[in-house]
Amino acid sequence: MDLELVASFLTLVDEGHFGRAAARHHLTCSALTKRIQRLERDLGMPLIDRPVTDMVTLTVGGKQFAAGAADLLAHAEMVRAAAREAARTGTFGGRPLRLGFPAGTGEAMRRHLGLPGIAQQVRANFPGVLLRTLAVPFSALASCLPDRTVDVLFANGVVRHPGVESFPTPLTSARVVVVGERHPLADAAAVHVRDFVDYPIGYNPAVAGEFMGGLWLDDLRPRRDARLVDIPADDQGTNLRLLKAGDAAMVTYPDIAYPLGRRLRPPPAAGPAFRPGAASRSG
Known part of the structure; x- marks a missing residue:
C-alpha cells in the first residue's frame, strides 16, 4: 500500500472537499481523484461516494478505513524514525533494523499490517538501513525489546x-474460534463470542497478560470468569498442535489461523471486532 495515497485520502477526509484537499497537496482535482482511485484499487473497495459536486461523502468502508488510517501513518513513521535514528547515530552499525513478530505469525502479520509498503x-528514504524480520518466542515477547533482541515488535499487546514506546495497530479484525475436530463447536457455521465465553x-x-487478554475475550468478561487451559507453546505451530490434542479452543483472527489442517476447525466468531495488537519500539 502506497502511504502517500493514504495521506492524500486523509487530507480529503479532513477538508471534505476535493478542491481544498488538492490545493494542500499542490495537485489538480483530477490528479487527487486518480490517487484516491489507486488507493481504492489497492484496498479492493470504494472509499467515497462519487460526488456530483466537489464535496466528499465517505462510504461505510471509507469511514472505517479513515478511522484507522491515521494510526497506519503513525505506525509507518515509527519505523521510519527508528531507521532515521540508525542512520544518524550509527546505532545499528552494519546490522539490520530488526522487526520482531510472535513466532509463527510473521507472514500473516506482515500482510495484515501492510508492512511491505x-x-x-524505508528502503527508499534510508537505503543504507537494512530490514530483517525475526520470530520472537511467545515467552520472550515482553523482554525482547528491553534486552534489545529486536528494535521494533509487532504483537497482540503492548510492552510495559x-x-x-508502544502504539496501537491501525486495523481492527474479525475473530475466529479455532477448535479440534471433536469439539462441540467443530461443525458450527458460526459462533457468537458471547455464546462461546463459557467454553475452556x-x-x-x-x-504476559498484555499479550493474552484479547485471546481470552477480556473485552467481554473479566479474567476471573474465564475457563483457561494451559497450553505452554512458544510458537504458533506448537500452539495449534497442542490445541488438536486437547479440548480447549483458541480465539484468534483469520490471517493467523490459516492454515489449520483437517483436524482443526475455524468457525467465525460473530460479535464486536477487536484490535489485534500493538507496535512497540525501544525508546
Whole structure:
C-alpha cells in the first residue's frame, strides 16, 4: 500500500472537499481523484461516494478505513524514525533494523499490517538501513525489546517498560474460534463470542497478560470468569498442535489461523471486532 495515497485520502477526509484537499497537496482535482482511485484499487473497495459536486461523502468502508488510517501513518513513521535514528547515530552499525513478530505469525502479520509498503518506503528514504524480520518466542515477547533482541515488535499487546514506546495497530479484525475436530463447536457455521465465553480457552501462562487478554475475550468478561487451559507453546505451530490434542479452543483472527489442517476447525466468531495488537519500539 502506497502511504502517500493514504495521506492524500486523509487530507480529503479532513477538508471534505476535493478542491481544498488538492490545493494542500499542490495537485489538480483530477490528479487527487486518480490517487484516491489507486488507493481504492489497492484496498479492493470504494472509499467515497462519487460526488456530483466537489464535496466528499465517505462510504461505510471509507469511514472505517479513515478511522484507522491515521494510526497506519503513525505506525509507518515509527519505523521510519527508528531507521532515521540508525542512520544518524550509527546505532545499528552494519546490522539490520530488526522487526520482531510472535513466532509463527510473521507472514500473516506482515500482510495484515501492510508492512511491505512500509518497508519499501524505508528502503527508499534510508537505503543504507537494512530490514530483517525475526520470530520472537511467545515467552520472550515482553523482554525482547528491553534486552534489545529486536528494535521494533509487532504483537497482540503492548510492552510495559520505561524504555519502550508502544502504539496501537491501525486495523481492527474479525475473530475466529479455532477448535479440534471433536469439539462441540467443530461443525458450527458460526459462533457468537458471547455464546462461546463459557467454553475452556487455551492460554499460555508464560506469556504476559498484555499479550493474552484479547485471546481470552477480556473485552467481554473479566479474567476471573474465564475457563483457561494451559497450553505452554512458544510458537504458533506448537500452539495449534497442542490445541488438536486437547479440548480447549483458541480465539484468534483469520490471517493467523490459516492454515489449520483437517483436524482443526475455524468457525467465525460473530460479535464486536477487536484490535489485534500493538507496535512497540525501544525508546
